[in-house]
Amino acid sequence: MTNTHKALINQEDKSLKVQEVPLPSIISKGEVLVQVEAVALNPGDWKIRDWLSKPGDLHGCDFSGTVVELGEGVTTVQVGDRVASFVLVGSFAEHVKTKASLLWEVPDSIDWEQAAALGGAAADTAFQALSLRHGLPVLGEPVTDKRPFLVWAASTSVGMYAIQVAKLAGYTVIATASPKNEALVKSFGADAVYPYADESTPSKIAEAYPTLSQALDCFAEGTSTLSIAKSFSNKAGKIITLNPVNDETLATDFPEVKHEWTTCYTLLGEAVSVGPMEFPLNEEDFKAMAEWKQKVPELVASGKLKANPISHQDGGLESINDGLDWLKAGKVSAQKLTYRI
Incomplete structure (x- = not known):
């Protein structure tokens, strides 16, 4: 694995540009590195891009992908597992770092795009x-x-x-x-x-x-x-x-x-900042989130939880900026825009 990867980075004009940046490092206990296979867009993504981000920031919440590296103490997933979840920022990239306890294992019965939608912030x-x-x-x-x-x-x-x-x-x-x-x-x-x-x-x-x-x-x-x-x-x-x-x-x-x-930000198991807004650690939310993630695979496999209608988009990372513009303009209704990475 190389030391760099491609990611969407915020620019001075509030657009997003694909750049080669350092690969996320697994430095904390319980973290994993995931090779991103697909991402899903949320209305909050364009709002963060336009209102709350600064040049150099990463972007993106929802993702699905394959575990490629385990941090210390991780036992709930293994390298090669198909997983999905959401992060504060950073999923619009070839790799994303996250807590293992926030991942759910994706059954073979659904594709990467459905997994990104199901595993993301909306659900x-x-x-x-x-x-x-x-x-x-x-x-x-x-x-x-x-x-x-x-x-x-x-x-x-x-x-x-x-x-x-x-x-x-x-x-x-x-x-x-x-x-x-x-x-x-x-x-x-x-x-x-x-x-x-x-x-x-x-x-x-x-x-x-x-x-x-x-x-x-x-x-x-x-x-x-x-x-x-x-x-x-x-x-x-x-x-x-x-x-x-x-x-x-x-x-x-x-x-x-x-x-x-x-707000879903309190589910992430840490204090986070989104622009001027501060969200303290909420241990109750984080614990419940981990329990929910353990239940999701069974619900998906049984058909009790299914993805929103998916709108597959071409172009990968390079095209996500356009999708965010469509969301901002109100051109997307009752569908989830997804992109293969």
Whole structure:
């Protein structure tokens, strides 16, 4: 193995350029080096590129690949294993370094692109939001009373995984999506789908599901969180959002509806910085993440957890910048862009 590899590096003009850089070094106990086979793109990738990065920074979260080097104390994976996961940054490269405990072993039944999508931040965020923030028994015995859970903007990447995670916990899943994505959302397990842009949707949900009190806001912009609060017939409950929400109307009109922002960065088992934002070590999140990763291969093999629709893109590292531009422009809907490396 050489001492260098190719990686996408941030430039002065905020574009990404393929450069030859030093190969990541395995220096900490429990780390592994993975040869990247495929990557998947997230909306957060273009936001980091444009808003939070500086020249010389690495990029990319989601990846799948082959283990090529083990650090001290690693026993959960071996050299040659097919694995997938996400990192803070650095997956848009020929190799990536990560903690072994954050990897899951990819079954032969799925390809590298599906693995990158399944192993990435979206599925893990869905697990985090529902299991760790809402307390759904994703890792335990499912509930038997079919209590309701609402996924707002369910055709998003996190949304499609959230549907599946909620079903694992035994919940009845209510979803919102555009009419064109209704069939897709139902194919992932949604029991009922309402048009998110219809002003009558909150009242219809509240009438149909009077005990609803838990939701995930996968959009978390504009009035989406307020619309969810209006879907709670008793005007009380909890909403987990994927962006920070500051809505005075929500606080005034629905004081018993609590909302909390969650981010997958706290799953990584270390304190991290993303631009000006600081996220301290969260040992509970990290421990639960490791348990989830151990369960994922079985769920994938059994068909209980499947990847979002994949849009295979050509061009490898050189073309990822274009994909990020498409995401930024809103040209990607209900699909995960993936690239072979």
